[in-house]
Amino acid sequence: MRVVIQRVRRAAVRVGDDVTGEIAHGWLVLLGIAPTDTLQQVEWLAEKIVHLRAFPDDAGKMNRSLLDVGGAVLVVSQFTLYGDCQKGRRPSFTGAAPPAVAEPLYEAFLTALRRWGVPVASGRFAADMQVELVNDGPVTFVIDAPV
Secondary structure (H helix, E strand, C coil), rough: CCEEECCCCCCCEEEEEEEEEECEEEEEEECCCCCCCHHHHHHHCCCCCCCHCCCCCCCEEEEEEEHCCCEEEEHHHHHHHHHHCCCCCEECCCCCCCCHHHHHHHHHHHHHHHCCCCCEEECCCCCCCCCEEEEEEEEEEEECCCC
């Protein structure tokens, strides 16, 4: 399981003309799921994201977590995080989980984040989405869940 998280001042995701999710400050989470990913990785990533101390304290140092600052999370499914671009000119997506495997883990991830008491918004699984964000920092991390 792989995420790209970006600290944002605000973010929104649309499917067509419908806003499916939006947040003020917090994390925009792009979530990629591999075929062998597990519920244990879901729980690990949710805990990591809500406790990661990457928000500024009064001195401007990255010392506060999402929970400390009262932030929210916007989660967008992103199978292309497992795109392999090493060969040829067209990415291969064999490293991404098929929808029947990925969607339940995506939903479990949303649930795991909500259990921490943070507001969670989301895109629509497997939809063509447009994501808008105001990056804060910019602060961006790539996190792979341990196998």
